[in-house]
Amino acid sequence: MTIESNLNPLVTQVQPSPIRVFDGLISNIPGIIKLTLGEPDFPSPDAAKVAAISGIEDNQTKYAPSPGTPDLLENISDFLKRRYDLDYPSNQISVTVGATEALASAFLTILQPGDKVIVPNPMFSLYDSIIKIQGGEPIHIDTSENGFILSPEMIQEAVDANDGQVKAVLLNYPTNPTGVTWTYDEAKAIADVCRKNDLLVVSDEVYSEFVYEGEHVSMATLLPELTLLVNGVSKSHSMTGWRIGFLAGPEEIMKYVAVGHQSLVTTASTVSQIAASAALETGDDYIVEMREAFKERRDYFYNALTSVGFTIKNPNGAFYMFAGIPEDLNQDSFQFAVDLAENAKVAGVPGTAFGIGGENFIRFSYAASLDEIKEASDRIVNYVHSLRNK
Ligand SMILES: Cc1ncc(COP(=O)(O)O)c(C=O)c1O
The missing domain is CATH 3.40.640.10 (Type I PLP-dependent aspartate aminotransferase-like (Major domain))
Structure with missing residues (x-):
């Protein structure tokens, strides 16, 4: 009997988080902008x-x-x-x-x-x-x-x-x-x-x-x-x-x-x-400041991504954008995310990491500074143009 077969199957059958698997693949790319994390970039109050x-x-x-x-x-x-x-x-x-x-x-x-x-x-x-x-x-x-x-x-x-x-x-x-x-x-x-x-x-x-x-x-x-x-x-x-x-x-x-x-x-x-x-x-002033900052980043990022054909439905909350990969590009969300990380040096999480319905999507978090969002936007836009001009 292996040790594993003697343990609680409810635990041993849980798969490792696909987000972490992906993160491990791309984290060492020099100069990468990681828009993968689900936490605000602000210090605590x-x-x-x-x-x-x-x-x-x-x-x-x-x-x-x-x-x-x-x-x-x-x-x-x-x-x-x-x-x-x-x-x-x-x-x-x-x-x-x-x-x-x-x-x-x-x-x-x-x-x-x-x-x-x-x-x-x-x-x-x-x-x-x-x-x-x-x-x-x-x-x-x-x-x-x-x-x-x-x-x-x-x-x-x-x-x-x-x-x-x-x-x-x-x-x-x-x-x-x-x-x-x-x-x-x-x-x-x-x-x-x-x-x-x-x-x-x-x-x-x-x-x-x-x-x-x-x-x-x-x-x-x-x-x-x-x-x-x-x-x-x-x-x-x-x-x-x-x-x-x-x-x-x-x-x-x-x-x-x-x-x-x-x-x-x-x-x-x-x-x-x-x-x-x-x-x-x-009080809630601190939250208001963060909310306004996120909204500005969201608007900027949304415009950049949609300008090259990503489709994004109602990104009206949280600090994520679930971007549909343009149809003329590689539709495999995992491969697209790896290619984007390696070539454009921007990391988002493949949509398939979030259960069903996420195929052909990539999740970007915009809880990063506006400068980073601007730089990431330029890189993504240039990358998509370069793919189309091949
Ligand atoms: C939807 C959702 N629920 C719960 C959590 C976990 O929150 P906490 O860090 O407070 O445990 C997260 C963290 O990313 C989340 O996105």
């Missing part, structure tokens, strides 16, 4: 840094209460109220180790072995393994033919085809990798079909602060009784390394989430919670 330093000096370095520090829970509650008009008292919130642990705790709590979870694709690639490791079975729905927007019909069809076995839907908008987000009507239609079928919703809204036209409508305002809301400060406050996310939901579910969360991690880092609390308490 000063308020967070100052608070963390004084927390350490003050010896606030012991375990925090399992659901989170009272200060942070209150600041999350205030943030959700002021930004999305949501009413979550502290006892309906759990602070987690990044949004990633919020997702893991949510599925740990709601899934029974074999339960099915609808996952719109293209998707953030961790979703698949998080669901499978918790014993669930993802049902992937390709949204590419519908402008990357999940429709109520798609949900209903999947529910009908799976005969009472669908437990939940995993939503993510603004969406990684497509940058597409939903209008009020689109979100409402999804809420209605989930309510009709009594489906739990895990709504990953980590990019909610990065919507460029219109306002973000949280699923939790439309379907509070069935929604577990996932968010955090990683993206909104450029605090990816602090590892603070949170989960909010109905009291009767959250009391069990607390058990799941405790068994996974006990609690999130105390110092990081102090930092996140300070970041949320200082």
